[in-house]
Amino acid sequence: ASISSVMGVPFPVVQAQTSLEDLCKLINKDTPAVLVELADGKAHIVTRYDIISAMA
Numbered sequence: 001a002s003i004s005s006v007m008g009v010p011f012p013v014v015q016a017q018t019s020l021e022d023l024c025k026l027i028n029k030d031t032p033a034v035l036v037e038l039a040d041g042k043a044h045i046v047t048r049y050d051i052i053s054a055m056a
Contacts, residue, residue: 011035011045024051 012026013035023046026034033047 013037013043020051027051 011033012031014023014026014037016036016038018036023034027046027048033045035043036046037043
C-alpha cells in the first residue's frame, strides 16, 4: 500500500505571525492540528494539546 492510501485531509497551513485566536478557530474535532509555515521554509505542527499546554 502507498502512503497516499492512508492519508487524510491536509491540515490548514498558517504563517508564524498568525494570532493564537485565529489559530484556535481552525482547530476543531475535524481538524486536530494546524501546520505553521516558518520563514525558512520549514513547518511545525501545532495541536490542540499544544495550545492547551501553552495556556496552562
